Amino acid sequence: MTTKSSNPTSSGVKLVTIGPEQAGQRIDNFLLTRLKGAPRSLIYRILRKGEVRVNKGRIQAPYRLREGDQVRIPPVRLGDRAVTTPAERVLRQVEASILFEDKRVVILNKPSGLAVHGGSGISYGVIEAMRALRPDAPFLELVHRLDRDTSGCLIIAKKRSALRTLHELLRESRIDKHYLALVKGEWHGGPGRVEAPLKKNVLSSGERIVRVDPEGKAATSLFRPLAVNPTASLIDIKLETGRTHQIRVHAAYEGHPIAGDDKYGDENFNKQLRTLGLKRLFLHARRLVFAFDDDGPHIDISAPLDASLHDVLTELKLEFHE
Known part of the structure; x- marks a missing residue:
């Protein structure tokens, strides 16, 4: 797809030429991906008013884009502010x-x-x-x-x-996802499997929270200790499911809440870790391993811990080699 801007500093209008990846999409869904944060009501309004044009003509929401179509996208404002460009x-x-x-x-x-x-x-x-x-x-x-x-x-x-292939791999648990978490206390024993169903709840304050609940969705996490002492343990966690806040809730459920977790964590433990320099949640998506097809090469990517987390481990005398 080729993106062109028509005098963007004054009008903000964008002219977008549709490529093969966008062909077949409904115009309303296409606009939702291009105008992130815009409500559907706004998308339908600019379509009805003819502010969005395809090949210089008006179209309706069900219109399916074709390769080579030229789409006119007007500038939009969300409330009293324009869609924000990252700093x-x-x-x-x-x-x-x-x-x-x-x-x-x-x-x-x-x-x-x-x-x-x-x-x-x-x-x-x-x-x-x-x-x-x-x-x-x-x-x-x-x-x-x-x-x-x-x-x-x-x-x-x-x-x-x-995107379709990767979503299929996720549904079939064919993407290995490993996390590093620093948790409260000494982890006893070796690797452990946590199977506890999770259910989303909304508190009276409006805050969303996830709890272990027999009526929740199945959730499985594999915990493997890497370094332990009486104060804290560094754990490798492999996800077999991908529920909201899964690791954080499972860790707390096992009696080892994650350091820096202000929702499911231990307040005193968090205060103790702050004195050692921890200013964030100590949870890191460490590694991904997957292949797009059975015969294709594996993609195996690791993300290094930032220096501030390494410093906390050093203060705790927890040795860890990436």
Whole structure:
């Protein structure tokens, strides 16, 4: 896909030529991916008013795009503010975090504190930054998500076919996902399998929280201790399912809440770790291993821990070799 801007500094109108990856999409769904954060009501309004044109003509929401179509996308405002472009500092941070890239995917070492996408009061995230960095990229979509405070391996698909394949691999648990977590106390024994169903709840305050509940969805995590002492343990965690907050809830359920977790953690433990320099959740998506097909090469990517987390391990005298 080729993206052209028509005097973007004054009008903000974009002219986008549809490539093979976008062909077949409904125009409303296409606009939702291009105008991140825009509600559907706004998308339908600009379609009804004719502000969106395909090949210079009006179209309706069910219209399916064809390769070669030229789409006119008007500038939009969300409430009283325009769709936010990520700050230059964030763009540099995201660009520097790229671990691997080929024609199908980009894999990043997502920084802690940066959301994967905008929404719910967040102006932008990793995916918006990548689209700003690659304005001519025909397709960029998140394959999966990480919590805002979790760092590590994050996959972005560069082709719709790659996104479909990776979603299938995730459903079939054919992507090995390993995390590093620093948890409270001494982990006794060797590797352990945690099978505890998880259910999303909303508190009276409106806060969303996940709890172990027999009526919840099945969730399985494999915990393997790497280094332990009476204060804390460093654990490798492999996910067999990918539920919201799964590792954090399973760790707390086992009596070993994750350091720096202000939702499911231990307040006194968190205070103790702050005196050692921990300023974030100690949860890191350490490694991803997968193959696009049975006969193809394996993609095996590891994301290094940042220096601040290494410093905490040094203070705790927990030896760990990546």
